[in-house]
Amino acid sequence: MYQYDAIDQRLVDERVAQFRDQTRRFLSGALSEDDFRPLRLQNGLYIQRFAPMLRVAIPYGLLSSRQLRALAYIARKWDRGYGHFSTRQNIQYNWPKLEDVPDILAHLASVQMHAIQTSGNCIRNTTTDHLAGIAPDEIVDPLLWCELVRQWSTFHPEFAYLPRKFKIAVSGAAQDRAAIQVHDIGLQALRDEGGAVGFRVLVGGGLGRTPIIGTVIREFLPWPQLLNYLDAILRVYNRYGRRDNKYKARIKILVKELTPAVFREQVDAEWAHLKDGPGTLTGAEVSRIGGRFTRPQYQKLDALSVQCTQALAREPGFARWAGRNVHAHKVPGYAAVTLSLKKTGVPPGDATAEQMDAVAGLADRYSFGELRVSHEQNLILSDVKQSDLFAVWQEAKALGLATPNIGLISNIIACPGGDFCSLANAKSIPVAEAIQRRFDDLDYQHDIGELDLNISGCMNSCGHHHVGHIGILGVDKQGAEFYQVSIGGAQGNASSLGKVIGPSFAQDEVPGVIEKLIETYLARRDGDAERFIDVVRRIGIEPFKEQVYGNAHQKREARERQLATA
């Protein structure tokens, strides 16, 4: 965990005082609704369908048990006893009262947390790999760099009123688990031949209405230049990003309209002025920040725990869970555990205050008091001894957090959708639940194998439907809620955007459609090792389309041909 120093703490405290005063002025009528809006957004406060929604940052997904208990306390005291973990390493509360928000922020500040810049047209919470610092395939630990970016972006005076929101993601591993190709800026930390750290810089990725995979504009940015280069990108965007149309205001549109080559030239021209200026990072600062992270005091253990191996052989349920929800760790004898927030019947990503408290207890007992929030909306115990895995499984099971579905069809990513969100075209939570019910049989799920199914309630794509192997999008058809289905999307190193299979469906048709897609896949795969996404890539979307829509369109075309020749 990063530990605030006195200045970090003072700044979040001062932010609470500032927002308390702004809220007071708003409630007294001194500040108009329009003038208050950007201020509250920069403190994570939306006005939603039923109540305000408060989004709290979990910077780069790192959370201590003490912080999780504070989140549980907030859920209980000021909300309805639960919170929603989002795809951006944030937690959202759906029912706070506006006048309570300053107190909630004060409580967060007391555990070194905040809601700063979690919304609004500014630089948002920086996200990273949920296995940062522990993944065996890690090249550079991204946490330290994320904290440097957090500090740089917090209250950056020049970039508080950008054309649109701005999201930065950092990956430091061989496998990208931070979706860096679909962020405004994606940073891939690397090492040069001498071992020095630098960053591959991608810009202009994003989902939403115009999904685009980001473009690399610099192959290796030496670390001392990180903040200067970010300043250069942001300045070009702040000055030239479109402000006339909010749907064209993201940096991806600027990059596309200028072309990546011209955009890069403009950034380089700006960077030339900033290059060795005061913003250049120093080794002293990097070590200072590094030193403020507490690290688990690992024991020297065997690479494979005997107890664990025995339990695996004895207990098929445990083995199944371990196969899906336990991840390799770079320290011998340790593992990371995903606690699934995807139990059927519970909105994906939701956790009750009781579950949060219990998970905090698990973290204290088994994971050095630390955990992670993943962009797949699950919680992760990052540093568990293999010999404790069996006990963790049993406890997690009792809490309803041991669904062995990580990477499987029921590990659905879904946005809040029409149940909560005022922008929604359609609900997403009931659709997720219906699909989970349809595929409730775990053996069947395991047989289907790895599959990402993502649902968004509208084109804003909060549920990442474009990069789901199967993506479901809520659309509005003459006032009724319909769902468009796409296949072939993927996140990670080989990111791709899904293709729509055809006309949209009514809500009750969706599980059946998914079933047909899965049947097509199972019939066409070359064996267990070929995943759904691999088959879509190999055979294209036509066979799936045919299975779903029948060959009605072919019959019609044949008939039209006949008529034409008759």
Next chain:
Amino acid sequence: MATLIRNAKPANDSWQRLDPAADGGLPAIPAQGDVLVPLKLWQSSSSALLGRSSGRVGVWLAPHEDPALIADSLDALGLIAVHFPQFADGRGYSTARLLRERYGWKGELRAIGDVQRDQLFYLSRVGFDAFELNDGIDTQAALSAFGDFSEAYQSSVERPLPLFRRRGAGAV
């Protein structure tokens, strides 16, 4: 009439601001007095402006206008202002930094347009030292906004060294 804050204190304003007409036509040039003119008028009539019998000349920039366009004229100017059509249009923040850091403007840099209390802190950090506040804002209360935060991480005009370069020096 908007209230002027200069160097964190209420101040009197000697400047008369000229705006283009609704059809984009350029305003007439007053014979005397301090005038703050749109960039276009400065570009078309700088000699006429500078040749008046008395009064200084200032230029105001719209958000899309590049400060590089006046970089060669700084010695002739008594004031530069940046217009914010709405406070959420943040281009003027970059304009200000460029004027201060790249082009070396040392004189008064004024934020005009939709300028409110809750933006004063960031505006002052990027180099504005004068602010024409919207009507109806409590000026005394607004002055406290300069103290919203006691520290800042980044490099900025008012403190060019970022926090991490000041720590070691025992400054914090």
